[in-house]
Amino acid sequence: MWPRMLRRxxxxxxxxxxxxxxxRPAMSDSATPPHPPIRSFVVRxxxxxxxxxxxxxxxxxxxxxxxxxxxxxxxxxxxxxxxxVLEIGFGMGDATAAVAAAQPDTDFIGIxxxxxxxxxxxxxxxxxxxxxxxxxxxxxVEVLRDMIPPASLAGVHVWFPDPWHKKRHHKRRLIQPPxxxxxxxxxxxxxxxxxxxxxxxxxEQMLEVLSAEPALANTAGPGHYAPRPDWRPxxxxxxxxxxxxxxxxxxxxxxxx
Ligand SMILES: C[S@@+](CC[C@H](N)C(=O)[O-])C[C@H]1O[C@@H](n2cnc3c(N)ncnc32)[C@H](O)[C@@H]1O
Numbered sequence: 124m125w126p127r128m129l130r131r132x133x134x135x136x137x138x139x140x141x142x143x144x145x146x147r148p149a150m151s152d153s154a155t156p157p158h159p160p161i162r163s164f165v166v167r168x169x170x171x172x173x174x175x176x177x178x179x180x181x182x183x184x185x186x187x188x189x190x191x192x193x194x195x196x197x198x199x200x201x202x203x204x205x206x207x208v209l210e211i212g213f214g215m216g217d218a219t220a221a222v223a224a225a226q227p228d229t230d231f232i233g234i235x236x237x238x239x240x241x242x243x244x245x246x247x248x249x250x251x252x253x254x255x256x257x258x259x260x261x262x263x264v265e266v267l268r269d270m271i272p273p274a275s276l277a278g279v280h281v282w283f284p285d286p287w288h289k290k291r292h293h294k295r296r297l298i299q300p301p302x303x304x305x306x307x308x309x310x311x312x313x314x315x316x317x318x319x320x321x322x323x324x325x326x327e328q329m330l331e332v333l334s335a336e337p338a339l340a341n342t343a344g345p346g347h348y349a350p351r352p353d354w355r356p357x358x359x360x361x362x363x364x365x366x367x368x369x370x371x372x373x374x375x376x377x378x379x380x
Contacts, residue, residue, distance in 0.1 A: 161264055163285060163297045164236050175242025182245045190261035194272045200257060201230045206277035210234065211263040211297065212284055216244025218358040223256040225354065231256045234263040264302065271309050278315045279306050283360040286322035298329045307338045310378040318374040321364030326372035333376050340379040349375035
């Protein structure tokens with residue numbers, strides 16, 4: 124069953140990839156005004172469990188798409204036409220797999236740089252037999268810029284992006300005006316942008332940035348956070364925050380023009 128949003132309906136300087144090598148900008152975003160690249164992640168060391176490693180070896184070739192400097196032919200990748208939703212930073216992928224299983228008529232592309240997370244989501248794909256999910260293991264800023272065709276996404280999920288608590292790290296937060304403008308360009312008209320965080324100052328930044336983007340409309344009304352849609356599962360990171368007594372803020376905006 125599609126969420127109601129679906130039924131109704133990145134522009135960047137070359138940022139370094141996980142290898143640190145700058146990549147040239149794709150044609151679609153060549154007119155984007157310059158701004159400092161966002162480096163929103165650190166690739167953490169993390170041991171891949173044997174099940175994750177097996178899933179990577181057996182399912183990686185089919186479900187992990189290499190980063191490329193050309194737009195994805197999504198109809199070819201998924202072998203059908205369907206609404207497409209992009210998820211940025213899926214972590215261990217538990218929520219991603221649950222959503223893909225609950226919405227078989229939608230195709231999902233999950234982006235994550237953390238290798239054990241990629242192994243973990245592949246394991247879910249194998250266990251649940253998910254045909255409507257693909258993974259790109261690369262910086263989402265570059266994937267959006269290089270691989271996602273403009274106006275092609277029915278939705279974007281950014282659930283619990285790294286909060287980068289310290290002031291000197293705020294520039295590493297993903298949700299900043301140029302990246303949001305890039306996300307919007309990749310949405311179909313009426314497509315949705317769904318953010319969630321358990322860090323109030325970041326929630327406030329998200330609300331400010333999204334509200335200032337002229338092509339977005341707040342489904343909850345100006346200045347308001349959205350209720351958590353019943354189709355969004357609790358994520359692993361969210362659960363950790365809840366145990367620490369954190370609140371949770373959802374934001375649900377649609378592309379209005
Ligand atoms: C705080 S975790 C949240 C994971 C998951 N969404 C959850 O709620 O459990 C943020 C994740 O985003 C990933 N990430 C951050 N910046 C990224 C980027 N530019 N491209 C891809 N993944 C990114 C990190 O590796 C990390 O796993």
